[in-house]
Amino acid sequence: MTRSFDGTAVDLLWLDQLCAEALWAPTAGNAAGVRFRTIDATHVDNYLDVATDETWRTESRRYEGLRRAGAVVLVTTRPEDYVERYAEADKMSSGLADRDAWPLPYWYTDAAMATMALLLLLEESDWQATLWGNFRHHDEVRRWANLDDEELFASVFVGKGDGNDPPSASLYVGKALGPPRHRGTLALGRRARVRRVF
Secondary structure, three states, X not given: OOOOEOOOOOOHHHHHHHHHXXXXXXXXXXXOOEEEXXXXXXXXXXXXXXXXXXXXXXXXXXXXXXXXXOEEEXXXXXXXXXXXXXXXXXXXXXXXXXXXXXXXXXXXHHHHHHHHHHHHHHHHOOOEEEEEOOOOOHHHHHHHOOOOOXXXXXXXXXXXXXXXXXXXXXXXXXXXXXXXXXXXXXXXXXXXXXXXXX
């Protein structure tokens, strides 16, 4: 993930096409309830004004680097698309025609798959990006972007990295797990990421 950009603007026509490719990721019941909204470089500051507060902008060591992103992609999902799809005849027996009946809301799973596809496509295209959780001002961002009945899943900042990305404290968490495993080996144990069920 890159959180400090050099200000290079992203061609939005190209980014829109890349987003369309990423939306080929699978969705539950082919509900296609994931959407991407692109924001050009001239509106990144406006977005950050809405998505954060002055305290965060003053204290965050990442704010200046993020505001130089060449574009932002809002990842949204529309749960009603899933409820409607699973009310259709071929899905009715699932019992998922009511939003509250979903034990795992697949609209978030599908949004995550499409986002990962977008991140991989950006990397393949020699652009850098970061997944940014919208933990602040969710409703304000929804109003600002006219999202109506869509839920905001996350944002993806896109651009060219400037090499000044402050390291994340997350890099130093979980070191007890050891180095990444190579193909053919498993990390088994109490805190393992891969576990045998039987």
